[in-house]
Amino acid sequence: MPTPTSEPRGRVAKREAITRAARAVFGREGFTAARIETIAAEAQVSTRTIYNHFAGKEELFTAVVQHSSTHVADILAELMRRQLGPVNDPDGAEKALLALADEWNTPRAEFTDHFALVRRMQAEAAQLPETLLRAWHEAGPRRTRQELARHLTRLNELGVLTVSDPELAAEHFLVLTVGVYSECGHDGVTTVSAESRHRVLAAGVRAFLYGYLPRSAPAREDQAAREHDRRYR
CATH class of the missing domain: 1.10.357.10 (Tetracycline Repressor, domain 2)
Structure with missing residues (x-):
C-alpha cells in the first residue's frame, strides 16, 4: 500500500521521465512529426500516463520548452x-x-x-x-x-x-x-x-x-x- 508521501514522489518521477523523453523526441523529430506514442515508449510509460499529466502534445511541448x-x-x-x-x-x-x-x-x-x-x-x-x-x-x-x-x-x-x-x-x-x-x-x-x-x-x-x-x-x-x-x- 503506497504511503501518503510515496505517491507524489512516484508522480514527480514519472513526470520527469516524460519531459526528459519528450525533449529528446521533440529534438529529433520536431513538434509536428513527434507522436505521443513515441514519447510514451521512450519514457517507458503508457500514453494514458502522459495524458494524466498533460492535456495534449502542445501542453507537453510547452512544458518541455x-x-x-x-x-x-x-x-x-x-x-x-x-x-x-x-x-x-x-x-x-x-x-x-x-x-x-x-x-x-x-x-x-x-x-x-x-x-x-x-x-x-x-x-x-x-x-x-x-x-x-x-x-x-x-x-x-x-x-x-x-x-x-x-x-x-x-x-x-x-x-x-x-x-x-x-x-x-x-x-x-x-x-x-x-x-x-x-x-x-x-x-x-x-x-x-x-x-x-x-x-x-x-x-x-x-x-x-x-x-x-x-x-x-x-x-x-x-x-x-x-x-x-x-x-x-
Whole structure:
C-alpha cells in the first residue's frame, strides 16, 4: 500500500521521465512529426500516463520548452555569477569575460537535447503558436541576456566599463562570442579545437572591450592583445 508521501514522489518521477523523453523526441523529430506514442515508449510509460499529466502534445511541448530553457538559463546564470561576480577592475574584466566566453562555448553533453530542440523550434517557427515562442524566449534567451546585462550594469557603476544601455551591451557581447559558435558550442561535440576557439573568442572579447572600456584606458586593449599573441603564437 503506497504511503501518503510515496505517491507524489512516484508522480514527480514519472513526470520527469516524460519531459526528459519528450525533449529528446521533440529534438529529433520536431513538434509536428513527434507522436505521443513515441514519447510514451521512450519514457517507458503508457500514453494514458502522459495524458494524466498533460492535456495534449502542445501542453507537453510547452512544458518541455520552458523547463529545458529555465534549466539552461540557471546554469548560465551561475556561470556568469562565478566569472563576473569578483570583477572590480578593467584588467580583471578582460580576463573574466574571456573565461566566461570560453566556458560558455565549451561543449556540454547535458545541453545536447535542449539545443536540438531549439533548432527544431526555429525550423518550425511558422507552425508553432506565438505564445509558445514567446514563453521560450522569456524563459531562456531573454532571461540570460538580462542576467548578463545586470552584471554589466554593476561593472558600469564601478567604472570598470562604460555601458549606457546594458541590454544592448549584453547583446553585443553575445554576438561577438556566443554567436560565433552557436551551432557547435552546445551540441556535446565540435570539430573546432580549443586553441582555435580561444583565439576567436579572445578577438571577440577585445572587440567588445574596445567599445565598452572607459576611453581613458585604451592601452589595456593593446596589452591584452599582445598577451594573447604571446601565449597562442
